[in-house]
Amino acid sequence: MNYISLYRKWRSQNFDEVLGQEHVTRTLKNAVAKGRIAHAYLFAGPRGTGKTSTARILAKALNCQNGPTADPCLKCRNCEHIKEGTSLDVLEIDAASNRGIDEIRELRERVRFAPVEGRYKVYIIDEVHMLTPEAFNALLKTLEEPPEHVVFILCTTEPQKLPPTILSRCQRFDFRRIPFPLLKERFAQIVEAEGGKIEDGALDMVVQAASGSFRDGESILEQLLAYTGGEITANDARELLGLTEDEWLEKLILAFLDGNYREIFEVIDTLISLGRDPRNISRDIIQFLRQLLAVSVGNPPSTWPERAEKLRVIASQTSTPAILSLLEPLAGLEWQMRSAVEPRYLLEMNLIFSSYRLQERIAGLRPPTAQPATKAQVVSEVKEALKESVPVQEGSDLKISLEEKGVLKETVSPLKRPLAFLEEINLDKLKEYWPSVLEKVKQKSVPTYILLSKGSLTDFLDGQIILTFDRAFSFHKNMVEKGENRLLIEEAIEETLGVKYALKCLLGNGESGESAEEIKNHPLVKQTLDLFEGIITEIKEE
Amino acid sequence: MLFERIVGHNAPKRMLSRVLETGRPFHSYLFWGPEGVGKKFLALHFAQALACPNKLDGCGCSSCKQAEFGVHPDLHLILPEGESIKIGGARTMIEVSTLNPISSPWVVNIVDEADRLTPEAANSLLKLLEEPPSTVVNILITSRPHFLPPTILSRCLPVSFGFLSQKEILRELSEKKVEDAEVISRVASGRMGDALYWARPENWKRRGKYLGTGLQLASGNVSLSASDALLKEKEKRAVTDFLKVLLSLWRDLALLSAGVKEIANIDQEKNLLSLSGERAAEDWVKGCFQIEEVLELSYTTVNMSMLIVSLLISLGQRKTRERSEPFAT
Numbered sequence: 013m014n015y016i017s018l019y020r021k022w023r024s025q026n027f028d029e030v031l032g033q034e035h036v037t038r039t040l041k042n043a044v045a046k047g048r049i050a051h052a053y054l055f056a057g058p059r060g061t062g063k064t065s066t067a068r069i070l071a072k073a074l075n076c077q078n079g080p081t082a083d084p085c086l087k088c089r090n091c092e093h094i095k096e097g098t099s100l101d102v103l104e105i106d107a108a109s110n111r112g113i114d115e116i117r118e119l120r121e122r123v124r125f126a127p128v129e130g131r132y133k134v135y136i137i138d139e140v141h142m143l144t145p146e147a148f149n150a151l152l153k154t155l156e157e158p159p160e161h162v163v164f165i166l167c168t169t170e171p172q173k174l175p176p177t178i179l180s181r182c183q184r185f186d187f188r189r190i191p192f193p194l195l196k197e198r199f200a201q202i203v204e205a206e207g208g209k210i211e212d213g214a215l216d217m218v219v220q221a222a223s224g225s226f227r228d229g230e231s232i233l234e235q236l237l238a239y240t241g242g243e244i245t246a247n248d249a250r251e252l253l254g255l256t257e258d259e260w261l262e263k264l265i266l267a268f269l270d271g272n273y274r275e276i277f278e279v280i281d282t283l284i285s286l287g288r289d290p291r292n293i294s295r296d297i298i299q300f301l302r303q304l305l306a307v308s309v310g311n312p313p314s315t316w317p318e319r320a321e322k323l324r325v326i327a328s329q330t331s332t333p334a335i336l337s338l339l340e341p342l343a344g345l346e347w348q349m350r351s352a353v354e355p356r357y358l359l360e361m362n363l364i365f366s367s368y369r370l371q372e373r374i375a376g377l378r379p380p381t382a383q384p385a386t387k388a389q390v391v392s393e394v395k396e397a398l399k400e401s402v403p404v405q406e407g408s409d410l411k412i413s414l415e416e417k418g419v420l421k422e423t424v425s426p427l428k429r430p431l432a433f434l435e436e437i438n439l440d441k442l443k444e445y446w447p448s449v450l451e452k453v454k455q456k457s458v459p460t461y462i463l464l465s466k467g468s469l470t471d472f473l474d475g476q477i478i479l480t481f482d483r484a485f486s487f488h489k490n491m492v493e494k495g496e497n498r499l500l501i502e503e504a505i506e507e508t509l510g511v512k513y514a515l516k517c518l519l520g521n522g523e524s525g526e527s528a529e530e531i532k533n534h535p536l537v538k539q540t541l542d543l544f545e546g547i548i549t550e551i552k553e554e
Numbered sequence: 555m556l557f558e559r560i561v562g563h564n565a566p567k568r569m570l571s572r573v574l575e576t577g578r579p580f581h582s583y584l585f586w587g588p589e590g591v592g593k594k595f596l597a598l599h600f601a602q603a604l605a606c607p608n609k610l611d612g613c614g615c616s617s618c619k620q621a622e623f624g625v626h627p628d629l630h631l632i633l634p635e636g637e638s639i640k641i642g643g644a645r646t647m648i649e650v651s652t653l654n655p656i657s658s659p660w661v662v663n664i665v666d667e668a669d670r671l672t673p674e675a676a677n678s679l680l681k682l683l684e685e686p687p688s689t690v691v692n693i694l695i696t697s698r699p700h701f702l703p704p705t706i707l708s709r710c711l712p713v714s715f716g717f718l719s720q721k722e723i724l725r726e727l728s729e730k731k732v733e734d735a736e737v738i739s740r741v742a743s744g745r746m747g748d749a750l751y752w753a754r755p756e757n758w759k760r761r762g763k764y765l766g767t768g769l770q771l772a773s774g775n776v777s778l779s780a781s782d783a784l785l786k787e788k789e790k791r792a793v794t795d796f797l798k799v800l801l802s803l804w805r806d807l808a809l810l811s812a813g814v815k816e817i818a819n820i821d822q823e824k825n826l827l828s829l830s831g832e833r834a835a836e837d838w839v840k841g842c843f844q845i846e847e848v849l850e851l852s853y854t855t856v857n858m859s860m861l862i863v864s865l866l867i868s869l870g871q872r873k874t875r876e877r878s879e880p881f882a883t
Binding site (some may be wrong): 017020041058059060081106108109111138139142169178194221225227228232235238239241251252254273274277281284285286288290292350351352353354355356358360361364368451534 | 562563564565569572573576578580586587588612645646648668674677679680681684685698700701704705708709710711713715716717718719720721743768798802805808809812813814816825835836839840843846849850853875
């Protein structure tokens with residue numbers, strides 16, 4: 013019955029065992045070795061990164077019978093007592109449950125007494141951010157100038173909640189999340205030492221779930237060990253953590269990209285019937301998509317090998333913008349699901365809709381060069397559409413009126429895997445799409461279209477579409493650049509390409525303008541020169 | 555057999571049975587998952603089995619009986635007083651944990667609706683959750699884990715609960731000889747609590763009424779007298795029930811118009827099929843989000859009459875799809 017949980021059993025016992033916090037431990041070791049002990053330390057950092065452990069180690073380093081030493085012996089009476097939590101000189105105070113001014117007053121009373129067995133009286137105040145403002149203020153004087161034999165160590169996960177007067181009296185150390193490889197290595201050691209075995213994939217899942225916190229990971233490991241009796245497989249880990257299987261995620265993402273709503277629904281339905289929580293599912297989907305995004309922009313995935321392979325395969329079939337446009341509507345999903353009354357419905361609707369939007373974007377991207385539909389098809393479609401508004405005469409001039417409305421240029425050909433069109437956009441691609449941008453602008457406003465049509469697409473630089481206008485059309489250029497027209501055009505570009513690009517207009521380049529000779533010979537120039545008896549020193553562009 | 559009386563939740567059940575076998579429970583658990591699926595029920599049974607000398611839940615021994623009547627000296631259930639669990643409740647929990655168990659090997663603390671712990675109470679539990687005396691097992695239960703501070707979450711072993719499958723609910727309902735079991739099992743959306751609620755004839759009748767209003771609304775007829783009648787109803791849950799019916803209706807319509815046939819309100823399949831084509835899928839989905847939002851608010855102390863009226867008006871309108879706006883709620 014005297015079973016001790018893993019994370020207590022495997023608490024670091026000396027500075028070198030503290031994982032991933034070299035910047036802290038090295039400083040502390042040197043401080044102890046050189047005898048430069050501050051009287052108040054503040055350890056801040058996320059949960060499970062070693063704050064309390066380091067505080068206890070520092071207490072041992074200071075009070076070890078063979079010390080003060082950077083490497084406490086762990087064998088002497090003082091070290092033992094500190095480890096067991098029975099030392100009279102090391103007082104660990106839980107500020108969260110003793111948060112009032114009275115507790116701090118009591119502490120101040122006792123600070124004056126000399127240590128009993130060791131050199132220092134060490135006060136470890138854990139969760140210090142929970143002290144009341146009065147309690148903090150009561151502590152100030154003592155914290156600033158404590159008796160020589162006293163060291164305070166304040167630990168907290170939320171340093172921003174401490175008053176600045178406290179912060180300025182402490183030497184502050186910030187603990188970081190522990191990097192994945194370090195956690196993985198340590199967890200592997202622990203499992204081995206506990207007489208168990210763990211599959212590499214399972215280890216990766218545990219590390220991922222721990223997200224940089226030693227304690228989180230060890231809790232999971234502990235339960236896995238109890239659950240499996242020692243041999244931990246990836247399946248066990250997945251079941252315990254409530255993770256969604258990669259196969260399902262893969263299926264879901266593919267259905268997602270293809271706009272297969274029925275499949276999306278079915279996968280969710282199956283997962284829910286398996287007893288998975290919708291919030292877990294959404295977390296896993298978003299994580300998977302995020303990793304997919306990382307792979308598609310060329311980063312190696314930090315995940316188990318089977319998944320990495322899957323990610324590579326999917327990434328090769330799709331493109332970064334497509335993944336982005338799936339992720340975008342889902343960004344708020346996890347947050348939305350927190351307080352949702354019907355998280356399942358919310359999940360379904362969001363997924364189906366996010367996929368729907370992607371399809372919509374792709375549909376807007378169909379290239380104008382694709383196979384046109386048969387005339388009969390289009391005619392019947394348009395007739396249908398025009399029925400309400402414009403009375404169309406059968407036969408006669410229908411074709412012309414259709415062409416005028418720009419309908420015949422539309423295409424109806426479905427694309428096999430339309431994502432290919434979400435590739436990165438370059439000048440050639442842009443030129444291909446430019447006619448449909450013009451068409452869009454024309455639909456929105458004919459005057460703007462006329463202005464724009466005088467410019468020609470010359471370059472695509474740093475996300476800017478560069479249009480060049482002939483010198484004769486400088487008026488058009490100026491108009492295109494003006495507020496409303498510009499907005500309208502940029503909107504049309506976004507609607508057509510699915511991405512927002514800025515527009516930049518240039519006046520025809522140097523050579524295409526009038527040459528210096530032409531200007532010199534211009535009658536107006538000549539007349540001016542004659543009138544003022546001047547000479548031409550410089551020809552400036554407008 | 556352990557946990558015989560609990561429907562579904564195979565993964566948590568299996569895990570907890572293993573724990574009982576090895577006799578090595580973790581010191582702090584977090585049972586989390588949707589509301590009304592039986593988290594507390596399982597927690598109580600787990601506690602019962604921990605205390606039982608035969609390691610069973612409900613074997614009939616005196617310990618099990620004590621647990622069933624809620625008078626076991628080593629099992630402590632901490633519930634919200636009013637809106638929250640305050641530091642007083644947390645301190646009592648810390649106190650009882652320092653004592654040795656009286657008649658069983660363990661002291662078990664069950665905190666229901668742990669997301670209602672005040673920040674002070676939550677923080678004062680940190681030490682107990684991290685390093686309790688070796689005889690203590692804490693079980694925190696919540697349907698909204700994100701409302702707990704990360705420092706609490708990191709100290710507990712999460713046990714995640716999901717929804718029950720429609721089949722599991724259907725089986726249970728058929729055993730109880732409930733009429734319309736098939737429809738109810740679908741409408742309950744994975745919650746045993748909801749299924750049993752709808753299974754009561756008077757509630758099921760009300761659902762019929764709400765359904766009528768909902769269908770009218772979907773076809774574009776806004777009737778504000780319906781909202782008046784709704785707010786005048788004596789039943790406390792009337793508004794929430796109405797919104798839930800409405801949500802399941804809109805979700806079905808959205809699914810149908812996206813080409814998915816597996817809907818919840820199968821008794822209305824024909825009506826829904828003909829209605830679904832009247833608006834774009836986008837419209838139905840947006841409606842779902844609006845209803846969900848109002849549904850969330852209905853659990854708070856907002857004045858519902860304005861909200862309901864504006865929701866009805868907005869849902870009754872068919873939106874034109876001139877330009878697609880960014881899709882967000």
